[in-house]
Each structure stands twice: as structure tokens, then as C-alpha cells.
Amino acid sequence: MRCKPFTLGIVGLFIAALAADAGGLKDSPQAKPTIKQPGAEVDRADEAILRRAKLPTDADGLVKFLNARILPESERPKIAGLVNTLGVGHYRTRELALRALVKRGPAVLEVVRSQIPLPAVWQADTEKRYSTELIRRAEQAIQSIREQEPEPAVIAAAVRVAAAREAPGLVEAMIGYLPFAEQDGLVEELRIALTRLGVKDGKADPQLRAALADRAPVRRAIAAEVLTRIAYADHKAALHKTLADPDPVVRFRLARALAMTRHREAIPVLINSIPDLPVNVAWQAEDFLFKLAGKIAPPPVAMGNAPEARGKCRDAWLSWWNKQKENADLTNLKDPPRLLGRTLIVLLDQNTVLELGPDNVPRWEVKNLVFPLDAQLIGDDHVLVAEYRANRVSERNARGETVWQKGVVGPLVAQRLDNGNTFVVNDHQFLEFDKNGIEVFNVTFPGVDRKIMKAMKLPNGEIIAMLADARVVRFDARGNEIHAFQINLGLRLFGGRIHMLPNGRVLIPHSAENKVVEYDARGKIVWEVPFDQPVIATRLPNGNTLITSMEPGVGAVEVDRAGIHVWSYQHASNTRVTRALRR
Incomplete structure (x- = not known):
């Protein structure tokens, strides 16, 4: 069964003021630039997965594999137009648009998903029919493309093998592929790989810094998280600015990374993102706060899925933090165990x-x-x-x-x-x-x-x-x-x-x-x-x-x-x- 794509929520309405100096976040004594580790060994089980899927196992081949799944920005308007055409009145035109999308392959999936459902733009008496037709054909295009595409677990194996072997253009390909990753676990594999590969000549790869201003929220989020982990001191101002990103998932992921490197000032940003986060990510935020609480009693409020309930959850945790911020032990915050997928x-x-x-x-x-x-x-x-x-x-x-x-x-x-x-x-x-x-x-x-x-x-x-x-x-x-x-x-x-x-x-x-x-x-x-x-x-x-x-x-x-x-x-x-x- 295929997965729900990695989604990013609506624009947040509120950013907590940071209890920091005018220059931005306070430097944490524990936050140090990460030295690039030696190349990891290739997992033979991952190689076997790629062979069974008839995919390349060499680094250059895997870079090409990722790049083939990235849609150039210049093509986005054309693909968006094809998606709109799926709902027009002429059958032949709709059919040709569907075939063109399927032929273009997995690189169009992100645009197709982002374009539906669309507001109706047709006459009132035909609006329902054409809106339904557009959605039906868009779903048909997604299904047809997915049937030819490797499972996310196979692509995750490709990411791990590529990261272990490295190759020119690999960091760029991984950053580029992020919006096209259909599973949170795959996004996490890319984040882990970029954290290891993101240091070049003692400095963070400039493509990570550039990604902080990218169109795609997931690229901004992962770039911010990686830079926090590997080169916070060099990018402090840019990261402070990113804490005010319009996308709540970007704010959440960056605030979480900063909290894990002992930046208490980031906790209110994380808490305030809760009402605006997609439901699945909001629960991650609550789990994170429970870990932060450790042995201190957390507020007696459950997350819930409704916006009103999540607003109450935010308020309760903000109140808790104001009382416990000096007592909370940030050393409780650690990355969850990395799943092998077995x-x-x-x-x-x-x-x-x-x-x-x-x-x-x-x-x-x-x-x-x-x-x-x-x-x-x-x-x-x-x-x-x-x-x-x-x-x-x-x-x-x-x-x-x-x-x-x-x-x-x-x-x-x-x-x-x-x-x-x-x-x-x-x-x-x-x-x-x-x-x-x-x-x-x-x-x-x-x-x-x-x-x-x-x-x-x-x-x-x-x-x-x-x-x-x-x-x-x-x-x-x-x-x-x-x-x-x-x-x-x-x-x-x-x-x-x-x-x-x-x-x-x-x-x-x-x-x-x-x-x-x-x-x-x-x-x-x-x-x-x-x-x-x-x-x-x-x-x-x-x-x-x-x-x-x-x-x-x-x-x-x-x-x-x-x-x-x-x-x-x-x-x-x-x-x-x-x-x-x-x-």
C-alpha cells in the first residue's frame, strides 16, 4: 500500500517572541560544528533491495535515479496546466493531458497533488461534474505513475547506498528530491544523509544555505534542521530568521532541532506551531514535549485532532513552559531510534x-x-x-x-x-x-x-x-x-x-x-x-x-x-x- 505524501501545513498565524538577545538565539555551549564522519559502509541488504528492484547500485547511477524524479522549476507551470486540463469539457483533450502526465512520470506527482482539489472555474450547472472529473483523473494519473515507481522503502535504500558511496551532485540531488519524497521516513533518510554529507572543506555545503529560501517548505525545513546540527554558529542569523517562516512545519522542525542542541529559546516557537501543524506533525510535537517534560508532570490536556483542542493544548503547554523552563532538562531530548525498516x-x-x-x-x-x-x-x-x-x-x-x-x-x-x-x-x-x-x-x-x-x-x-x-x-x-x-x-x-x-x-x-x-x-x-x-x-x-x-x-x-x-x-x-x- 502506498503512503500519504509528506505534507506541509497552512501558514501559521503567530510566532512566539524569543527570549534572546538582539543578535538572535543565544549560543549554546553544547552546540558545536559537526565534523564530517568518514564514509559509511554500504549495507549489503540495501544493495540486494536495489538489485531486486533492478536499480543501479553505483553512486553516479543513483544520482541520476534521484534527478529523474525531480521536476525542474521551469516545468511547473506546464504541468499545472496539464492538471487543470484534466477537468475540461472535451474528452480527447482530457485524455491527452492524462497520458502526458503519466508519461512524464514520478517528477509530476508533487504538482498533481498540490493542484487538487481545485476551485471550480466552470459554469454553475457543470461545475460539480467537471470538478469531480478533474479529481478522478488526477487520482488516476497518480495511481498509474505509482504502479511504475519503486516503493518508498526501495528509494530509501537507494538514498542510503548513495550516501555511503557519495558522488558529485549528490547533495544537490537529495535537496532537490525532498518535495518528491512520498513518505516521512524517506524524508528522514534524506535528512540523515544530508547531515553526514553536508560539510565540505570544514564548511556547510552552500546549497543547504541556499535551500533556506527555497519555494518548497520541506526543503527549507530540512536545510534549517541540517544546518542547526552541523554548522549553527556560521548560520545563526539565517536560522533565527527562519524561525519566523510562514510554514508551521518549517518552524516546528527548526525549533525542535534547536531545542535538541540546548536552545531553550526555541521551545515557545515549537509550542506555538501546534495549532497550525498538519495533524500528523502536531502529534509529533506533543510526543516531543512529553520527552521534554521527563519526570516533571506534563499539563493534563490531550492533543486532539480539532483545531480548538490543539489550541487548548498549545495554551496548556505554554503555561507549563513558563513555570518549568528553568527546571526542564533538555538533555532528555534525543533523536528517536533509527528504524531499519525490518x-x-x-x-x-x-x-x-x-x-x-x-x-x-x-x-x-x-x-x-x-x-x-x-x-x-x-x-x-x-x-x-x-x-x-x-x-x-x-x-x-x-x-x-x-x-x-x-x-x-x-x-x-x-x-x-x-x-x-x-x-x-x-x-x-x-x-x-x-x-x-x-x-x-x-x-x-x-x-x-x-x-x-x-x-x-x-x-x-x-x-x-x-x-x-x-x-x-x-x-x-x-x-x-x-x-x-x-x-x-x-x-x-x-x-x-x-x-x-x-x-x-x-x-x-x-x-x-x-x-x-x-x-x-x-x-x-x-x-x-x-x-x-x-x-x-x-x-x-x-x-x-x-x-x-x-x-x-x-x-x-x-x-x-x-x-x-x-x-x-x-x-x-x-x-x-x-x-x-x-x-
Whole structure:
């Protein structure tokens, strides 16, 4: 499934005044120019992805690949005219315009998306017909072009290989391609590559400085973020000016980068961008602020999707910041883990666990398991599995060989902890075993009402669980109940983990109600997304949510905060995909 394009929001209405000196942002003692790192090694898995897609693997070839997907500014009026022509009254003219757009290929996608839906310009009695026709044909053009275009994960592999090998014109090509990247993850790969490649002879590449004034907001945003990371001191004035950019996403990304380099003065700019950001990016802003809060209690207000709710969220965080700005620890702010794009998949009905590469091609698979209800990747090629009907937890290598196992009656959850122990849950017990299989923790819950459905051990030693009485319960490290809230849950599904976020919120799949709901610690709904018969839901470091379904035709799907499907996997045999974990 293709993804929603990287979008940038409407022009913001308010910029916070910076508590800085007249010369701009205060210099941070931690902010130092980044020295260009040595060339990275090429990931052979990325090379294999490119070969399967029949794409070049040499640097020059990959620069040409990117440039072929960039529309020169001089061609934009012509392409915009073709898009308008898709809605004219003459059939032959519409058809020729459609063919011309498809023939021009992926370079036109950004213009096509930006041009629709258009205000009607026809007679009142034909306005609806032609507006609908324009949109229909524009969508047809997009679909036809995408069918011939590599998936974003393949293009991301091309970016990584090109960045590792370098080539003349690569920085220019990457900056140029930014508006044409159809996925936030691909934009992030370009940002990472430009951060590494953007220093030339001890100075930032001048093309990055020039991009601060580019037409495309995403080019301005990424250039500002990269310059903040690699050469802030040399571009302080220009970056200060960019904090007043008319586009809220530019302001947000720059303010976030500045905050991560210890510039407290940028925090109000970030907070004030929230009401004007696209929904998906606004949630990223809230996640960022929760990390900033750390151990300090955040304001008791949820983001919400409506502009009014987001305005209240902004006001609450501004009030919080005014009180806590001297106490907030900016060292809490770090880049989220970089995802490799590999997905661990459990096929319950086929007793199989496999790992997909970024292009959805299996890297390895382990068969002949016995009703695997939970799985966790260990290292690069080992997997821990809760084999429910075999009454065991086993660790297998990529060849399926057992390297460790422990007998447990009806395991629902198998979780390898940072200390090397293994946390196991069945319907009435929390258990923990050391590497030698010796039991070091055991809490038993008698009674039908306290039957465990799903659970997870948290980094602080506490345990979060969902019980058969439809309560979400938090236990201390000794297994004593410390907090709970009731939810309205129809169908009870047993097995696997409940996902608690660092901010204390939990994701609950409501299979009978066809939705996934995010609850805060008090049981209040803060976010939900429609989804057909969900089984398990996990929040990814990029803010998206990975969900599996009881329906084979749905499989595993990654959705963004707006509910847009940005990735999916369905097994060729039309079997159920019951677990999906991304790394």
C-alpha cells in the first residue's frame, strides 16, 4: 500500500517572541560544528533491495535515479496546466493531458497533488461534474505513475547506498528530491544523509544555505534542521530568521532541532506551531514535549485532532513552559531510534515467524513452531517465541534451531529484558527466568476475573496488563496492583503484549468495535483510529502505529496519526498476520 505524501501545513498565524538577545538565539555551549564522519559502509541488504528492484547500485547511477524524479522549476507551470486540463469539457483533450502526465512520470506527482482539489472555474450547472472529473483523473494519473515507481522503502535504500558511496551532485540531488519524497521516513533518510554529507572543506555545503529560501517548505525545513546540527554558529542569523517562516512545519522542525542542541529559546516557537501543524506533525510535537517534560508532570490536556483542542493544548503547554523552563532538562531530548525498516511477522495459523526487509521480502523465517502467540527479535537473527500449545518459550536462530528454551504452561507473552532475563506471562502468572532458566520472579493471580489477556514489563520494572474483566492494570515490580482503569471492551483476545508508551498512555485494540484506542493513565481516550478487527497495536519511534488484524486480507498495517495507511503486508497464502514488530 502506498503512503500519504509528506505534507506541509497552512501558514501559521503567530510566532512566539524569543527570549534572546538582539543578535538572535543565544549560543549554546553544547552546540558545536559537526565534523564530517568518514564514509559509511554500504549495507549489503540495501544493495540486494536495489538489485531486486533492478536499480543501479553505483553512486553516479543513483544520482541520476534521484534527478529523474525531480521536476525542474521551469516545468511547473506546464504541468499545472496539464492538471487543470484534466477537468475540461472535451474528452480527447482530457485524455491527452492524462497520458502526458503519466508519461512524464514520478517528477509530476508533487504538482498533481498540490493542484487538487481545485476551485471550480466552470459554469454553475457543470461545475460539480467537471470538478469531480478533474479529481478522478488526477487520482488516476497518480495511481498509474505509482504502479511504475519503486516503493518508498526501495528509494530509501537507494538514498542510503548513495550516501555511503557519495558522488558529485549528490547533495544537490537529495535537496532537490525532498518535495518528491512520498513518505516521512524517506524524508528522514534524506535528512540523515544530508547531515553526514553536508560539510565540505570544514564548511556547510552552500546549497543547504541556499535551500533556506527555497519555494518548497520541506526543503527549507530540512536545510534549517541540517544546518542547526552541523554548522549553527556560521548560520545563526539565517536560522533565527527562519524561525519566523510562514510554514508551521518549517518552524516546528527548526525549533525542535534547536531545542535538541540546548536552545531553550526555541521551545515557545515549537509550542506555538501546534495549532497550525498538519495533524500528523502536531502529534509529533506533543510526543516531543512529553520527552521534554521527563519526570516533571506534563499539563493534563490531550492533543486532539480539532483545531480548538490543539489550541487548548498549545495554551496548556505554554503555561507549563513558563513555570518549568528553568527546571526542564533538555538533555532528555534525543533523536528517536533509527528504524531499519525490518518487520518481525508472526503467522499464527502457519506456525511461522519471519522477518521482512524494507521491501517486504523475507530475510529469514522459522517454521514448525507450535501456536506462536508472541515473538521478539533477539540480536540480528535470533527470535524469542511464546509457543502456547507446546507449553514452552524458545529462542531460535534464523535456521530454526533451538538455542534456549523453558517449559511454561500456556505462555501468552515472552519478553527478553535488558538484563538478559526472560519475562513470561500465562493466564494467571507473571514469571521471570534468568539465562540459565532459573525462576527469579513469580506472581500468581487466582480467579477467573483476574485472568491475564496481555501484558508487558516496563523498563522501570513495573508491569502493565489487560485482564479478562476489561481492566488495564499497572503493577509495581513486586506484582502489587498500583493503578487501574476500566474500558468498554467487547471481544477478548488473549496473547501478546499491551503497549504502554513512555508517557504512560496505552494502546488497546478493540477487535469487536473495529478500532484501536489510545488511553491516558486515567482511562481517558486521547486518540483512536478505525481498523478492521485489530489484534495487536504498537507505537513506533516515528509516531506511527503498527497494527495487525484478524482479517487475512488486512494483514499488518502501519498508520500515521491521521489514520492514513503508510505501509502494509499481507501474506501471499492469505493467512492471518497476528503480530508485527518493527526495528
